[in-house]
Amino acid sequence: MKYLFVLGFIFCFRFVGAQNAQPFVLHMEAYVNGASISGLEPLDTGFVDICLGDTILYIALPDFQNSLENTGSGYSQDVNTNIDFSWTIGGDTYPNNDTISFVASTANGFLVNLLVSDEFGENEQLTSKIRVGIPPDFSGLYILQDSICAGSTTQIYGGANTEGSSFSIPGGSFGSSQYFEGLTYLPDGSGAQYEAPITIEGFSSSGTITSAGDLTQVCVTMEHSYSGDLEIWLQCPNGTTVPLVNAYGGGGGALPGGESGGGTYLGDPIDDSGGGGPGEGWEYCFSSVLNDIGPMTQNWGNTIPAPNFGNGNPSVNPENIYAPDDSFSGFIGCPFNGQWTLFIQDNLGIDDGYIFGWGIDFEESIVGLSGYQNTLDSAWWSPNPTIVSNIADSSIIVSPGNNNGFYEFNVSDNFGCSYDTTIMVTINPITATIDLESIEGCVPMVVAFDYSESIGDSFYLDFGDGTYYNGSSAPENISHFYSDAIDATAILYVNNGDCSDTAYISINTAAPSTAYISDTATCGEVYEWNGEFIYNSGSYTQVFQGSNGCDSIIILDFVFIDDGFDLSFSANQQLFTEPPYAVQFTNTTANLENYNFTWDFGDGTVVQSNNLNVFHEYSASGSFSITLSATDLIGSCSDSFIEADYIYITGMASINDYTELSYHLYPNPSANRIMIQSDNPFDNKFMIYDQQGREMIKGMLLGTHTEVSLENLASGTYTVHIEGNFRPRVIIKQ
16 A cells, blocks of 8 residues: 555646645544534543443544635545545544444543545544543442341441442543454464554554553464464564564574474464364463563473363463563664554464464553543442441441342442442351151150251251250251150251251150049949940950040949849749649749849749749659849849759658758859859869750869850850759859
8 A cells, every 4th residue: 555655646746736735624523322412522632421331423524615615626525425534443443434433342541533534635633532431449348247147137338428438430541452353273384474463543643662661562362282383573563573482493484593382382272283173262461561471482381281172281371471582672663553463473384273362552651641530429329128227328237138138339420420239148048947747646656857958057956855966067857766755846956157047846745544443333223434335244445546646545344233133932832742733933023123034943944034923834753943033124233043942742852951052153144254153162063054954065163263154155044053962043145
């Protein structure tokens, strides 16, 4: 372009020389976020104060008062056809148009440079400034306790009344850094070069570098799998170069000499023969004034492992700022404005690399602008019902309740920008819970206490029976053995830091119990025990289930008291001469209606009859004992009355000539068994006959007590006969 411009100048010299100069006046306006009034103060070269994210519409307004369009003579100066507009903001170029749009994406100052030129080289230039509000530094806001117990309070330190103690607004500056971004393959092979230019504008047109510190630093983000074939250098706008890394010592390089880095990596590369794609770029910075280590070519041993793509092989440590191979003082005399170009040359095949971007920083003071400071307009805490109190605008007391609390602090500055930060107060998580309902039942019992869903750092369990478990720091599921009946409460205590929670389980256990009672009733009375009717003396058991599932047993020892029935009978005739003979028996027992009667006529005939008179005919000679047996109407007691040899024929001995031995038989009536008892020990056989005189049971009586089972007998009336001089007795099986 330089050479084309010179040729054009020579070719048109006669024509341009024939023209009168047509100077013009240049103006610039800036409209923020669609405003109708320009925000540039003072006009043309002043400042526009905006916030992050704001949009500025810049309009170039050249006044071509000498143009053909205004005077009718000279040449045309038409913004739509033959006028060029060169915009740069912070080093970034914008479209060739009289109107451009800028969006503030970073918080700093920007130089806005506008160069307007006509087709014959007449030009005017303006520089204005953008000041983006700097967000406050909220690091001074802090919480006394960032995690508290549910329902507790804590204090957040940070005031809304003054700037400085709890927050500050940093100063802004007009940046002098430029950066080139974009992933680029670093050509591989002998003499293959990469170059990337950055155009610097905004400095004084006559400004030049006067010291090594004017160019603060150059940073390159890259990766390469073999540093020994690389040469990296920077070229300023007038063509002067300074080597940054001269790592190639062979012939044919762009830079003389060189200290080979061999196989040491740069970044975290993919070490292959090429074409495997980019690895991970690391940023390497070079400075003559900020360096904390010498040139990279003298520090190849300053490495760290390349952990990902480089398989842990050594790569140059990017944490240091390296000195360039030659000082940046070599750029003294170079203009600031213009094209700065980074060159990288690969001198050997196989190993390749990638450039991710590079940047250049200049000393800020060279721009000719001091920094700026946006100031506090107002600050406040957003309303929150859990703010308990505001202490003189220097701190607040908060009580979030059971949930995490969020408290927003707001700042507004004189640029009209608003900022906020949120302080979160977390509730220390703690929960005491036992997966168990109330405990009821009989002991002994084992109860599982599952508190595995509890949250905390320590756990203590009181089982309610005087024993305890000081558990581990983790929730558990444990079992406990209860041996005694208790009515108490098991308690789980959970702690988490200074917070605590409690869970309760009701325990109601009982032991099975057995109670013994005794009672009596007079024969003939109906005896009811808890809905059960009792007709015989003996032991009775009932089981009662308690509300807690534990049974109680009650044993009743019951006796029917037999007062005697005063049984008696008579016969119309006792003495006969020969069979057959009929006898009328009369039941003379008082209150006949209260009993059921059975007659045993002594000849094997047994008859049940409640009639007043009973007739029986004897068909054989003999002496017959008559037995009258009776039971009360409910079968609770029985009695028998025997008249020995009561009926007999002439010639036989009188009944008074016989003396019978006595014995006792009970219970009678009986359901399943009878007891035969005498004062003197038995050694006799016994037989039990039914009413038809059939032998049903026989056996031997031994000792003074013999128990005889009636299980195999049907219900009815039977006669007991004992071998020897014993009176027969009637029994009734129920």
